[in-house]
Amino acid sequence: MSDERSDEQLIDAVLNGERSAFGLLFRRYQYRIAHAVMKYVHEQADVNDVVQESFIKAYRALPDFRGSSSFYSWIYRIAINCAKNFAVSHGSRAVNSFDVDAPETESYDSSGKLTDTDSPEALLSTRQLKRKVDDTLASMPEELRTALVLRQVEGKSYDEIAAAVGCPVGTVRSRIFRAREILVKAVSPFMEHV
Amino acid sequence: MDSRFEKVSALMDGELGDVRKESERMESDPELLERWDRYSLIADLMKGEDVAVPQTDLAADFDRALSEEAVYMSPSSFHKGGAAAGAKKSAAAANEESFWVRGLRKVAGFAIAASVAAVTIVGVQQYSGITPNGTISTAPMGGVAPASAEFNGTRIRNAGSADASSWSEIEHAASRGVRGQKSVSSDASARAEAAEDINEFGIMVKDHEGFRRVSGLDL
Numbered sequence: 001m002s003d004e005r006s007d008e009q010l011i012d013a014v015l016n017g018e019r020s021a022f023g024l025l026f027r028r029y030q031y032r033i034a035h036a037v038m039k040y041v042h043e044q045a046d047v048n049d050v051v052q053e054s055f056i057k058a059y060r061a062l063p064d065f066r067g068s069s070s071f072y073s074w075i076y077r078i079a080i081n082c083a084k085n086f087a088v089s090h091g092s093r094a095v096n097s098f099d100v101d102a103p104e105t106e107s108y109d110s111s112g113k114l115t116d117t118d119s120p121e122a123l124l125s126t127r128q129l130k131r132k133v134d135d136t137l138a139s140m141p142e143e144l145r146t147a148l149v150l151r152q153v154e155g156k157s158y159d160e161i162a163a164a165v166g167c168p169v170g171t172v173r174s175r176i177f178r179a180r181e182i183l184v185k186a187v188s189p190f191m192e193h194v
Numbered sequence: 195m196d197s198r199f200e201k202v203s204a205l206m207d208g209e210l211g212d213v214r215k216e217s218e219r220m221e222s223d224p225e226l227l228e229r230w231d232r233y234s235l236i237a238d239l240m241k242g243e244d245v246a247v248p249q250t251d252l253a254a255d256f257d258r259a260l261s262e263e264a265v266y267m268s269p270s271s272f273h274k275g276g277a278a279a280g281a282k283k284s285a286a287a288a289n290e291e292s293f294w295v296r297g298l299r300k301v302a303g304f305a306i307a308a309s310v311a312a313v314t315i316v317g318v319q320q321y322s323g324i325t326p327n328g329t330i331s332t333a334p335m336g337g338v339a340p341a342s343a344e345f346n347g348t349r350i351r352n353a354g355s356a357d358a359s360s361w362s363e364i365e366h367a368a369s370r371g372v373r374g375q376k377s378v379s380s381d382a383s384a385r386a387e388a389a390e391d392i393n394e395f396g397i398m399v400k401d402h403e404g405f406r407r408v409s410g411l412d413l
Contacts, residue, residue: 009208024205056260129247137240183236
């Protein structure tokens with residue numbers, strides 16, 4: 001996966017005394033983890049608590065993270081367990097009857113259908129964001145789009161992208177940054193707190 | 195475009211050399227953190243991930259909670275941080291320094307307390323009827339002595355009514371009360387206080403067995 005190298009660097013920094021690097025891991029995965037937790041916990045305040053608890057548990061157990069799976073898979077499993085425990089302790093019936101232990105299964109319930117635990121407003125907001133990103137990508141200069149897609153979707157390194165498109169690594173870095181900035185400006189109006 | 199954000203972009207891709215330095219800088223710059231948040235969300239959306247955007251600043255809450263957690267320290271981090279050399283201090287190095295400074299303060303506090311206690315005991319021995327060999331004389335000094343008095347929880351009778359066995363009891367009680375009991379309770383409270391301080395520092399130290407939390411009595 002494309003984020004693994006960066007995750008490893010951040011974990012290494014945390015284990016060498018830079019606690020704030022774990023905050024970056026939280027910020028990177030908070031949106032996906034919050035979505036996963038929402039399948040078991042419905043109140044927004046409770047979702048926030050469970051997400052935070054999950055990451056604190058992960059921080060405390062970080063020396064035990066061996067890297068056999070990605071950091072995201074690891075934190076995902078921790079979060080699902082925390083969410084299930086929360087749901088059980090609060091008498092919620094939202095817990096599915098089977099174990100969810102892989103990120104790939106997060107969009108399905110026990111009957112195999114897509115879950116609809118997200119509020120209509122939240123779904124609309126996410127769809128709007130996705131559409132905005134797609135539209136903006138389509139309209140940006142091709143060399144910027146190519147660099148960002150190769151990096152973000154294909155998981156290529158800067159060296160690999162430079163070799164693929166035939167330009168210096170510094171140019172790749174600059175193109176990816178400029179593409180991201182264009183996207184940030186496009187989605188900012190949709191986001192209040194992010 | 196702000197070149198600071200370009201470093202954030204490179205950090206996100208694992209293409210920045212000094213991760214520690216950049217994450218330390220980001221910690222104190224809300225603009226950089228906001229950029230990291232937005233780049234992260236955009237990455238998720240580009241990859242088609244399902245996301246939920248919280249209505250509150252969840253990351254700020256998490257940062258506060260994280261700040262109360264222990265800092266991991268490996269032997270290499272003492273050298274990498276450069277804090278000991280007087281460079282800009284990392285949070286971990288700052289903890290390390292405050293640990294030693296506070297440790298010295300505690301030792302100094304003990305020394306002062308011990309001195310005061312010694313002076314007090316000598317003073318009591320000299321002027322309150324406790325003889326140099328530790329026995330207590332309850333003979334009245336310029337006034338009427340009570341028939342008995344409470345001394346560290348042990349009732350001591352007036353010398354006039356004490357027999358040989360009660361003198362022995364008094365000596366033992368005085369010795370235990372002034373020296374033993376007092377020093378034991380001081381030691382126990384000091385150790386508890388020191389352990390509390392260590393927990394407050396929150397340091398995880400790496401040795402041959404891996405990371406472990408340092409407790410007050412380990413140091």
